[in-house]
Amino acid sequence: MPLLLSGINSKTSMLLVMGLFSIAGFVSVYAPTFEVLLVARIIPAFLHPVFFSVAFVAAANSVSKEYVTRANSRIFMGVTAGMVIGSPIATLLADVLTMQASLYFFAIINAITFIAILIFIPSMPVKEKLTYGSQLGVLRKPVVWISIITMIILNAGMYATFSFFAEFLDGITGMSGKQISLMLLVFGATGFIGNILSGVLLHKRAMLTALAYPIIFGILYLLIYVLGDYSIPMTLLIAVWGILYTLGLNLCQNSITTAAYEAPTFANGLFIAFGNLGISFGTFVGAAFISDFGTRSIIWAGILFMVLSFVLIAVRAVRYSPKKAQA
DSSP states (O other), X not given: XXXXXXXXXXXXXXXXXXXXXXXHHHHHHTOSSHHHHXXXXXXXXXXXXXXXXXXXXXXXXXXXXXXXXXXXXXXXXXXXXXXXXXXXXXXXXXXXXOHHHHHHHHHHHHHHHXXXXXXXXXXXXXXXXXXXXXXXXXXXXXXXXXXXXXXXXXHHHHHHHHTTHHHHIIIIXXXXXXXXXXXXHHHHHHHHHXXXXXXXXXXXXXXXXXXXXXXXXXXXXXXXXXXXXXXXHHXXXXXXXXXXXXXXXXXXXXXXXXXXXXXXXXXXXXXXXXXXXXXXXXHHHHHHHHHHHOGGGHHHHHHHHHHHHHXXXXXXXXXXXXXXXXX
């Protein structure tokens, strides 16, 4: 989808997607059958990569080249804010009122966002329209595939554990439902720090940050494995976890967009698509570890993926300098 809409005015693309998000939301509220509800939820899933791809490109085009990573980090700040605020609101409305009330609320939010884009975002026509062939041509570059595989493994390493965040805190740390909700809030809130750090680190020391990232995350996982039974240490570790989580998202996006810099919209589409594949893969592996070895074992799944990530990042660092990546 990002590839198909890459030649359209960025503002038009965002309005189209957000409008369909809102319509799908209202259809979900009043869906007469489960089949209609299912279709209404599938449509936004298809359009999800489009909106973020265009948003990243629009943010990058609004600043000079040296500030692109900082602009993208602000997009991730919005994503983090949505996680911190949106998820608790959705849960609260569903618990206190109904699921329909929750769906209705977010349909209205999408409609408000549509209006905000219409009023405040200037027209962003495509300066240089790329052919589909030239965009797909970036897939011939080995550095792009190394970046894609790295992104899949890195996301898997984050979600092999995070997908079972609540189960770990419940079964290992012994936290209550309210405490777990608070920990999710801490996780999301500290994610803002990760976004700020990424804007600085990826701008000045992108490759060094990439190499250090899986090492630091691996150390964090070891500490969680050892101290996971204790609430106070886990609270501190969760705060660091939130920082690394959002830093990792920025790192993955920067990796693929610098490798496929010739086709920014398509590159961001690859980031969303293969990032979601990594999430699914990591969740599957984490579930398998829990089934075979127990809840605490998901930490070893995460460590395994971080080791693989470091190897892949090191390969890119050795074989593909920035100049080679753009050759």
